[in-house]
Amino acid sequence: MALKQVEFEAAPLERFRPLVGDRFAEIEEAAASARETFAGKRIWHVNSTSQGGGVAEMLRALLPYARGAGVDVRWVVLGESDGFFDLTKRLHNRLHGDAGEGRKLDRAARELYASASERSAGELRRLVEPGDVIYLHDPQPAGLVPAMKEAGLAVVWRCHIGVDQPNDAAREAWDFLRPYVEPADAYVFSRRAYLWEGLDEDRTWIMPPVIDPFSPKNEDLEAGRIEAILAEVEEGATILQEEPVPAGARVVTQVSRWDRLKDPEGLLEILARHLDDPSLHLCLVGPATEGVQDDPEGAQVYQRVAGRWRALDDERRRRAHLISLPMDDLTRNALMVNALQRRSDLIVQKSLAEGFGLTVAEAMWKAKPVVASGVGGIQDQVVDGQTGILIADPHDLRAFAEAIEELAADPARAAEMGAAGRAHVRDSYLAIDRLREYVELVGALIA
Numbered sequence: 001m002a003l004k005q006v007e008f009e010a011a012p013l014e015r016f017r018p019l020v021g022d023r024f025a026e027i028e029e030a031a032a033s034a035r036e037t038f039a040g041k042r043i044w045h046v047n048s049t050s051q052g053g054g055v056a057e058m059l060r061a062l063l064p065y066a067r068g069a070g071v072d073v074r075w076v077v078l079g080e081s082d083g084f085f086d087l088t089k090r091l092h093n094r095l096h097g098d099a100g101e102g103r104k105l106d107r108a109a110r111e112l113y114a115s116a117s118e119r120s121a122g123e124l125r126r127l128v129e130p131g132d133v134i135y136l137h138d139p140q141p142a143g144l145v146p147a148m149k150e151a152g153l154a155v156v157w158r159c160h161i162g163v164d165q166p167n168d169a170a171r172e173a174w175d176f177l178r179p180y181v182e183p184a185d186a187y188v189f190s191r192r193a194y195l196w197e198g199l200d201e202d203r204t205w206i207m208p209p210v211i212d213p214f215s216p217k218n219e220d221l222e223a224g225r226i227e228a229i230l231a232e233v234e235e236g237a238t239i240l241q242e243e244p245v246p247a248g249a250r251v252v253t254q255v256s257r258w259d260r261l262k263d264p265e266g267l268l269e270i271l272a273r274h275l276d277d278p279s280l281h282l283c284l285v286g287p288a289t290e291g292v293q294d295d296p297e298g299a300q301v302y303q304r305v306a307g308r309w310r311a312l313d314d315e316r317r318r319r320a321h322l323i324s325l326p327m328d329d330l331t332r333n334a335l336m337v338n339a340l341q342r343r344s345d346l347i348v349q350k351s352l353a354e355g356f357g358l359t360v361a362e363a364m365w366k367a368k369p370v371v372a373s374g375v376g377g378i379q380d381q382v383v384d385g386q387t388g389i390l391i392a393d394p395h396d397l398r399a400f401a402e403a404i405e406e407l408a409a410d411p412a413r414a415a416e417m418g419a420a421g422r423a424h425v426r427d428s429y430l431a432i433d434r435l436r437e438y439v440e441l442v443g444a445l446i447a
Contacts, residue, residue: 003123006050006075011064015214016432030436035070037443042072043133046124048088048140050077051330052287053257054209054358055137055160061212061431062438069435076124078140084116086296091139094173096261096353097163105176117143117180125151133442139173142180149183154445157184160209161355162194164376174198185445190356190377205441208380209356210431211365217334218365221342229339233323237336238288240306240322242314245281249319250408253283253344255337255359256351258302258324263350266397268308270350272316274401280408285323285340287333341366346407346414352394354378361429364388364421369414371403381429387421 013031017024045063047055059075066073078084087109093100121144128134134148135156148155163170174196181187181199188205189195195204211218221229234244245251256262264284271282284305289298302324309320325336341347347363349372356377363370364381370388372378384390389403407414 002079003046003076003120003127004050004079005127006077008060008064008067008075010067011212011214012068013065013432013435016430019213019426019430020432026436027432030439031069033443034066034435034439037439037446038071041131041133041446042074042129043135043442044074044076044124044128045135045137046076046078046141046144047137048078048085050075051327051333054356057211057217057358058160058209059137061210061215062434064212065431065435066438069439071439074127076127078120081116081119083112085140087112088140089297091173091176092161093261094169095139095159095161095163096355097165097167097170098261098353099169100260105172110176113143113176117141118147120144121147124148128153131446133445135442136184139177142177145180145184149185154442155184156186156188156441156445157181158188159194159196160190162189162191162376163353164193166197171197186441188441191380194355205437207434207437207441208377208429209358209361210429210434211358211361211425212431213365213426215334216331217338218362219338221335221338226339226342229335230343232332233325233336233340236326236332238324238326240309241320242318245283245321248279249281250277250279251281251283251344252346252348252404252408253285253340254348254350255285255341255363256349258286258289258298258305260297260301261351261353263352263394264301264305265308266352266395267348267350267400268305268312268320270397270401270404271320272312274398275319275404277405277408278315278319280404281319281321283321283323283340283344285325285337287327288324290327337362338366341368344368345411346371346404348400348404349373349378350391350394350400351375351378357381361425364418365425367415367418367422369407369417370421371400371407381424383420383424387417387424 050056063073133154137158145155186203188207190208192206325333347368347370349360351373354376360381370382373394374390374392382388382390391399
């Protein structure tokens with residue numbers, strides 16, 4: 001088990017000036033404050049993977065601009081250790097209110113978590129210096145909080161996941177993690193509804209995630225480049241399909257990990273039972289499972305989805321495409337996602353539970369209408385009836401099908417929603433929108 005530092009380059013804040021107009025003055029002020037407040041300080045972000053998940057995406061969106069603003073930010077990821085990621089996946093599911101396979105967080109789980117955290121803490125201590133700030137993300141590094149506090153450092157714990165209505169499964173995860181989390185100087189949640197019972201509200205900050213509109217995943221692409229990248233997808237991705245998507249087909253796409261809570265099997269069920277229009281094709285896009293080290297369930301979920309695809313009748317199977325994108329080159333992977341979303345007529349996100357769901361903001365930035373479950377952070381992003389359609393019950397297959405068919409049959413309304421979605425993301429979910437809050441939070445801890 002070894003910590004690994006992630007390399008990234010500084011990005012210039014100036015590129016946002018044409019996008020945000022008058023708001024850019026606030027960004028310049030925050031950057032000047034950061035350079036003064038954080039002079040001689042280092043801020044370490046710690047999570048479980050540098051690729052293949054929402055936290056990694058958010059860090060890639062934010063940290064280059066923090067460095068561009070003059071802040072010495074570093075990024076470290078944890079290594080696997082004897083079932084540690086299996087355990088943290090159980091915690092991840094429970095924090096979403098899902099008990100998963102039902103295995104309890106028992107004494108053996110606590111001993112495994114404690115020993116893995118102790119080893120990681122020992123490695124991190126060799127990297128940090130007095131005066132540094134430690135920013136820990138989600139359950140995997142939460143166990144490092146006490147050790148970093150003992151080392152005399154300011155510690156932030158950031159929780160990207162949660163559930164609107166906590167149940168016994170969520171509370172079991174809270175009880176497991178709370179002794180580690182409580183000593184932190186600040187807690188950051190994506191939504192106020194996710195704040196745990198028993199944590200000090202005076203130390204709590206609410207910060208939604210953000211996207212980088214200039215990253216390979218979100219940058220504007222001309223039609224010819226989209227076509228060329230899609231040809232790369234056909235050649236370089238692992239695709240389960242009867243035939244490629246026809247040139248004139250209308251495409252409905254979901255981009256997500258191969259995760260039960262994203263319900264890819266439910267989307268195939270919608271296609272099997274309700275989507276009768278022969279011109280509608282469904283693309284389920286996810287990472288090659290061997291490229292996501294902190295999600296041991298991914299391969300199992302993909303196999304179940306593939307089995308459901310094989311069980312479709314011939315006509316429906318022809319209209320379903322399971323696309324696993326290579327993870328060996330993150331820029332290439334991001335461009336593939338970008339091109340697939342831009343080729344799509346609408347984006348769907350049928351999550352049964354969701355921390356925030358950055359793929360929704362990414363789709364809206366590309367001016368695509370969204371049909372999505374009204375759960376978690378998706379509710380904050382999609383303005384129902386304006387930037388997309390929210391389905392209150394994520395298990396309501398017919399409602400999803402009707403919303404998909406409604407937008408597919410009305411291109412003018414879909415385009416109007418897409419334009420409204422892009423404007424909404426521009427005003428609320430760009431990387432520089434968090435910079436001021438980030439500076440305020442870390443500055444308060446240093447002070």
